[in-house]
Amino acid sequence: MTGSSVAGKRILLIVAGGIAAYKTLELIRLLRAQGCAVTCVLTPSGAQFVTPLSLQALSEDKVYSDLFSLTDESEMGHIQLSRSADLLVVAPASADILARMAAGLASDLASTVLLATDKPVLVAPAMNVRMWLHPATQANMALLAQRGVSVVGPDEGAMACNEYGRGRMAEPPAILAAIQEQLGQARPLAGRHAVVTSGPTYEPIDPVRYIANRSSGRQGHAIAGGLAALGARVTLVSGPVSIPAPPGVDLVPIETAEQMLRACMQSLPADVAVFAAAVADWRVAHAARGKLKKTDAGTPQLELVQNPDILASVAALKQNRPALVIGFAAETGDVLQNAADKLARKGCDWIVANDVSPETGIMGGEENAVHLVTRDGAETWPRMDKRAVARRLASRIAVVLGTPATETSPLRGPG
Ligand code: C5P
Numbered sequence: 001m002t003g004s005s006v007a008g009k010r011i012l013l014i015v016a017g018g019i020a021a022y023k024t025l026e027l028i029r030l031l032r033a034q035g036c037a038v039t040c041v042l043t044p045s046g047a048q049f050v051t052p053l054s055l056q057a058l059s060e061d062k063v064y065s066d067l068f069s070l071t072d073e074s075e076m077g078h079i080q081l082s083r084s085a086d087l088l089v090v091a092p093a094s095a096d097i098l099a100r101m102a103a104g105l106a107s108d109l110a111s112t113v114l115l116a117t118d119k120p121v122l123v124a125p126a127m128n129v130r131m132w133l134h135p136a137t138q139a140n141m142a143l144l145a146q147r148g149v150s151v152v153g154p155d156e157g158a159m160a161c162n163e164y165g166r167g168r169m170a171e172p173p174a175i176l177a178a179i180q181e182q183l184g185q186a187r188p189l190a191g192r193h194a195v196v197t198s199g200p201t202y203e204p205i206d207p208v209r210y211i212a213n214r215s216s217g218r219q220g221h222a223i224a225g226g227l228a229a230l231g232a233r234v235t236l237v238s239g240p241v242s243i244p245a246p247p248g249v250d251l252v253p254i255e256t257a258e259q260m261l262r263a264c265m266q267s268l269p270a271d272v273a274v275f276a277a278a279v280a281d282w283r284v285a286h287a288a289r290g291k292l293k294k295t296d297a298g299t300p301q302l303e304l305v306q307n308p309d310i311l312a313s314v315a316a317l318k319q320n321r322p323a324l325v326i327g328f329a330a331e332t333g334d335v336l337q338n339a340a341d342k343l344a345r346k347g348c349d350w351i352v353a354n355d356v357s358p359e360t361g362i363m364g365g366e367e368n369a370v371h372l373v374t375r376d377g378a379e380t381w382p383r384m385d386k387r388a389v390a391r392r393l394a395s396r397i398a399v400v401l402g403t404p405a406t407e408t409s410p411l412r413g414p415g
Helices: 021-033 052-059 070-075 078-083 095-103 109-116 129-133 135-146 172-182 218-229 257-267 310-315 335-346 386-401
Strands: 010-015 037-042 087-093 121-125 155-158 164-168 193-198 233-238 250-253 272-275 282-284 304-306 324-331 350-355 370-374 377-380
Touching: 010 021, 010 109, 021 037, 021 052, 021 087, 021 172, 037 052, 037 109, 078 109, 087 095, 087 109, 087 172, 095 109, 095 121, 095 135, 121 172, 129 135, 129 164, 155 377, 172 386, 193 218, 193 257, 218 233, 218 272, 218 386, 233 257, 257 310, 272 310, 272 386, 310 324, 310 335, 324 335, 324 386, 335 350, 335 370, 335 377, 370 386
Parallel strands: 010 037, 010 087, 087 121, 193 233, 193 272, 233 250, 272 324, 324 350
Antiparallel strands: 155 164, 282 304, 350 370, 370 377
């Protein structure tokens, strides 16, 4: 049912010091729910934030903390511990442990295991924004990246220390998605069907003229590609764009909003639908059959009528509603509030919201800075390449569709 790439895998989870350690408990729960074995190493500073007992209860395994504990050594030496997992994950990864990793220190069990391992390592940094931005931390991160260490986050947002900025540990579902990606063969959406809308719509005035918008289709097409890369069968319903459909997706080319609605409905059932198209809000009520001529009688009067709202129509379906209906919201102010209102108004599950004010440079640019708004709250993702936004969204979709329905929604933040 889950199709998860983490089922049957082993993670060695190193919990370093940081207030974000409480989120690691949720990560363990998610990993266990996906059938992944988790063994924890708790650093002394990590133990200031979570107890060995809570890690042990959730991981259902022994928790290791002391390099020189005879009991630990008798059960499993640190070298063996470092190699028995498929992947080592450091979450939260404090500035201190990242520095020790970069320096190659082996001063405690966590750093020793990280030095001794021959397995891939993923870190989820969590620290104050100044510590993250400090050249020392940035140099350490660059060095670790050079050595093949992968990183997820940190995210931007309010911090426990009352500051705002980048440094919050990535949310557990995002870390799970990164773990799935790391564990390779990730086709968690195999057997799933996704419908994605993309591009503009063209609304005819007459046989040669139309009303359109500047949508390039870049973000929608990237999402279609991201979902296909995770194994989904993807139907891409797109208005006219100048970019090719990503490999492996079924393209349904349309021009008008009404055609887009019909194509979407015909593509159902689907497990997930992502509405990234810039659908024209209005169409010309009575498009002329023949080309309108310039006459002395003056300019033609175009009567506009409202187009169907495709996102809202699919979200409102009683039968065949995809389990996950996702819309976009491009705003120029009050982004989060407007997105939350849109979520309620359209009846969808998630809204990917972004601020497209001219000063952000996002419109027409390569990068995007989005908030993922759900019924349970909002997450701010760091500014990243539009394809990276697509990959991350696809991974998040995979986390939800790959989690047994009886589990709590993994998007429910830990408070
Ligand atoms: O209402 P607004 O256009 O701001 O909503 C944007 C979201 O709704 C996008 O996800 C867009 O693809 C979708 N939409 C739609 N059909 C419309 C208008 C918008 O699917 N007619």
